[in-house]
Amino acid sequence: MCQDALLVIDLQNDFLPGGALAVPGGDRVIEPIRDLMTLPNWRAVVLTQDWHPADHVSFASSHPGRKPFESIALSYGRQTLWPDHCVAGSEGAAFPPDFDTSPARLILRKGMNAALDSYSAFIEADGKTPTGLDGFLKNLNIDRVFVCGLALDYCVKFGVLDALHAGFETIVIPDACAAIAVGQETDILNEMRTKGARIMTASEVAARAAHKTQHLPSNRRINGQDALPKCTVE
Ligand code: VGL
Ligand code: ZN
Numbered sequence: 001m002c003q004d005a006l007l008v009i010d011l012q013n014d015f016l017p018g019g020a021l022a023v024p025g026g027d028r029v030i031e032p033i034r035d036l037m038t039l040p041n042w043r044a045v046v047l048t049q050d051w052h053p054a055d056h057v058s059f060a061s062s063h064p065g066r067k068p069f070e071s072i073a074l075s076y077g078r079q080t081l082w083p084d085h086c087v088a089g090s091e092g093a094a095f096p097p098d099f100d101t102s103p104a105r106l107i108l109r110k111g112m113n114a115a116l117d118s119y120s121a122f123i124e125a126d127g128k129t130p131t132g133l134d135g136f137l138k139n140l141n142i143d144r145v146f147v148c149g150l151a152l153d154y155c156v157k158f159g160v161l162d163a164l165h166a167g168f169e170t171i172v173i174p175d176a177c178a179a180i181a182v183g184q185e186t187d188i189l190n191e192m193r194t195k196g197a198r199i200m201t202a203s204e205v206a207a208r209a210a211h212k213t214q215h216l217p218s219n220r221r222i223n224g225q226d227a228l229p230k231c232t233v234e
Contacts, residue, residue, distance in 0.1 A: 002169070003043040004041055004145070005144070008036075008048070009155045012050060012092065014050075016030075024178065029149065029150065034099070037104070039206060041208075041209040044106060045106075046107075048159075049086065049110070051086060051110060056084075056111065057074065069081065069082070086111070119159070120158035121162070122159060143169060144168060145170055147160050160192050161195055173199075
């Protein structure tokens with residue numbers, strides 16, 4: 001039996017309309033994510049927060065003469081410069097008003113090192129510093145992750161690619177995601193699909209959850225990794 005986690009990426013005020021780095025239509029994902037989080041099948045719901053110090057290296061304001069959306073070379077590779085966003089503890093870094101975080105087992109923060117960005121919820125932008133999420137999920141015998149949130153073309157995409165790389169069966173929920181680059185959604189989804197991700201709508205995930213729950217014993221046993229048959233989405 002697969003153990004499933006829902007990863008809700010960066011659903012934060014700064015990525016919503018009116019925020020410092022607003023994702024167009026970002027508010028449209030709140031309702032589907034709320035519904036996904038309350039499905040009964042999750043072994044864990046994980047929320048991530050982009051959580052930067054005020055002098056973070058990804059902020060254009062940290063580089064005199066540079067403007068947001070320019071790109072610069074840093075020791076770990078190219079870095080897009082952004083408007084100041086998701087400063088740790090600020091209102092912009094908070095979850096939207098009335099967003100009920102109580103179904104979440106873990107709230108994971110990333111991008112906390114001033115000298116290093118982290119789009120991915122798994123590995124920071126140097127390609128090697130772990131956030132701890134891989135260990136958390138594997139420790140709970142989770143072998144499949146469903147990913148939604150903001151922004152499809154940055155933190156969702158890099159999280160999905162790293163989840164695949166870490167060996168998780170990975171499903172993206174496109175109607176619970178929104179992209180910074182409007183119009184690029186299909187290309188971005190195709191890129192993730194090419195790398196091994198599957199795509200399911202929020203209502204398909206809900207239908208599966210209902211089906212799966214009917215067939216599960218109520219005292220769900222935690223199996224060892226070896227005892228698990230390979231996961232495949234029914
Ligand atoms: C994100 C740009 C900068 C994201 C975070 O959550 O997709 N994008 N920091
Ligand atoms: Zn950021």
